[in-house]
Ligand SMILES: Nc1ncnc2c1ncn2[C@@H]1O[C@H](COP(=O)(O)OP(=O)(O)OP(=O)(O)O)[C@@H](O)[C@H]1O
């Protein structure tokens with residue numbers, strides 16, 4: 670049996686169901702909206718596993734699911750050395766979002782990363798602690814800032830409502846996903862660089878789960 674992990678709620682689940690339906694495989698919830706069991710029609714020997722999008726990378730790495738749908742941002746953040754754990758079978762064309770660094774609109778002298786580095790250095794000298802960036806993407810943000818040679822900052826963990834941390838005085842800047850940009854605008858924040866990462870929903874194969882022939886047969890069925 671091939672185990673297929675799909676986000677259990679929201680737009681990501683619905684668009685995933687649509688993507689498979691366009692390829693002749695009907696995925697659905699087995700019972701009520703609150704029941705996390707699924708049904709698969711149009712393919713033999715495939716079981717639907719409804720999971721949190723954030724847990725799908727770990728399930729793929731462990732080989733508990735053969736295939737999984739999640740954002741590339743979550744794969745790269747949660748699986749160091751992701752290429753040895755998963756194979757990207759298909760970008761799915763939805764769930765587009767950019768991981769960006771943003772600062773308050775009113776920072777008129779901060780137009781880019783060079784300005785940010787200067788402000789961060791001055792901030793530390795003036796306040797005696799490092800400028801705080803709120804994010805849940807710790808690994809990606811650290812790696813990117815290190816490559817860009819920005820050092821005078823600290824990350825503060827924020828697992829949701831990250832854009833609110835600046836107004837709430839728990840951070841000076843944020844690194845989060847943006848799509849329409851509305852949440853940034855509503856919270857008076859501006860993007861100050863090219864994206865740290867461009868993400869979209871992707872169908873991935875687990876290396877550890879094995880059953881390569883059966884997985885390949887299903888991928889063929891989907892026309893991949
Ligand atoms: N506004 C958005 N537009 C498009 N994609 C988004 C948006 N926000 C988040 N995503 C993408 O959706 C995926 C899941 O996001 P997130 O980690 O917020 O999960 P969630 O919906 O909170 O689920 P869970 O709490 O169950 O883990 C991520 O890959 C992310 O890039």
Ligand SMILES: O=P(O)(O)OC[C@H]1O[C@H](OP(=O)(O)OP(=O)(O)O)[C@H](O)[C@@H]1O
Pocket residue numbers: 828829830831832845846847848849850851852853
């Ligand atoms: O650019 P926009 O179209 O406004 O989208 C961006 C928002 O979407 C995501 O939040 P989500 O709604 O998933 O909630 P969260 O804050 O709990 O992560 C993300 O964390 C941003 O807050």
